Structures are given as C-alpha cells and as structure tokens.
Amino acid sequence: MVDLLLSLFPCFKSVSQESASHGARKPLNTCKFCFVSKEKGFNVIYEDEDFVAFVDRKPASTHHFLVVPKAHIVSVRSLKQADAELVKSMEVIGNELLESKGIPPEMRRMGFHIPPFNSVYHLHLHVQGLPYLSSGRAAKYPYCVGQGDNSKGLTWFAEVRQVIRILEQGKRVGVLPC
Numbered sequence: 001m002v003d004l005l006l007s008l009f010p011c012f013k014s015v016s017q018e019s020a021s022h023g024a025r026k027p028l029n030t031c032k033f034c035f036v037s038k039e040k041g042f043n044v045i046y047e048d049e050d051f052v053a054f055v056d057r058k059p060a061s062t063h064h065f066l067v068v069p070k071a072h073i074v075s076v077r078s079l080k081q082a083d084a085e086l087v088k089s090m091e092v093i094g095n096e097l098l099e100s101k102g103i104p105p106e107m108r109r110m111g112f113h114i115p116p117f118n119s120v121y122h123l124h125l126h127v128q129g130l131p132y133l134s135s136g137r138a139a140k141y142p143y144c145v146g147q148g149d150n151s152k153g154l155t156w157f158a159e160v161r162q163v164i165r166i167l168e169q170g171k172r173v174g175v176l177p178c
C-alpha cells in the first residue's frame with residue numbers, strides 16, 4: 001500500500017528512499033537492461049558509451065525501439081532536474097533512429113511508462129514510428145496534455161517532451177498531473 005501511494009505521489013518519497021535510489025546507478029546483476037547485447041539476445045541497433053538501443057520484442061507500432069542508459073536508473077520517477085540532459089540525449093537518439101527509418105516527425109511517439117505501470121525497472125524510452133498495430137496496443141501509450149502549470153495530465157505514460165519540461169521545472173514525474 002505504501003508502495004502504491006509512493007508511486008502515485010512521488011513527492012511523498014521518504015528521505016531514506018531518496019538516498020537509497022541516489023548513487024545506485026551502477027549495473028545490477030539482476031537487471032536484464034543493464035546488460036543489453038546481441039549475445040544476450042537483444043536486437044541491438046545503436047550503441048555508444050552511455051546508451052544502447054534495441055528493437056522492442058513486442059512491437060506496438062510499425063517501428064518500436066527502446067533506448068536505455070547503460071547506467072542503472074530505476075524509472076522515470078527516479079529522475080531529477082539534472083537528468084533533463086540525459087533525457088534529451090535519449091530523445092536525440094530516438095529521433096535519429098526514426099529518421100533513419102524515414103518516419104516523419106508527426107508520426108513519431110516517444111515516452112516512458114510511469115511505475116507501477118511499467119514492465120522493467122530500468123529506465124527505457126519507448127521510440128515508436130506510427131501507426132500502432134492495434135488500438136489495444138495504442139492504449140498502452142496514452143498522451144495526456146497538461147493544464148495550467150502542469151505539463152502532463154493524469155496518465156501512466158509520459159511523453160518525452162513532457163518529461164523534459166517537468167524536470168526542467170524542478171518537478172518530478174508521477175502518474176498524477178505534474
């Protein structure tokens with residue numbers, strides 16, 4: 001119950017949790033996204049010093065890739081203001097990948113699931129070239145515009161530009177409007 005509350009209201013995070021998540025960005029033996037490689041069965045399409053990208057195993061759209069940082073970052077909820085640059089780097093990689101597939105900007109969708117509505121607890125940017133393959137799959141990636149001071153509405157999926165804006169405002173990303 002406490003976990004659920006914390007995930008819905010990230011601002012309630014206790015100080016101890018905060019310090020536990022901070023600095024815990026070294027690879028975790030138990031995390032499959034910390035060790036992405038062709039040898040491990042991933043269809044790797046991009047790699048540099050800090051990031052790796054691969055084809056999603058269950059594509060929701062015509063093109064569907066995941067961009068992950070090599071450092072272990074739990075989720076979009078772990079990100080702070082200083083991480084806006086990291087998210088921008090992920091967005092650049094995502095755009096380059098979609099560009100290479102000839103996907104025009106209006107047919108691109110990129111974003112993050114917000115815990116507890118995520119599958120893997122290692123930050124991963126969904127990079128999609130639309131259209132979606134079915135309305136059921138599209139429903140997993142809802143885009144909800146924010147109102148007033150909020151960059152994002154009530155939803156379990158945050159679009160990459162929304163995340164950058166929220167972080168740059170010094171706020172944290174959660175399921176509730178933020």
Ligand SMILES: [Zn+2]
Pocket residue numbers: 027028031032033034071072073121122
């Ligand atoms: Zn990891």
Ligand SMILES: [Zn+2]
Pocket residue numbers: 112113118119120124126
């Ligand atoms: Zn996801």
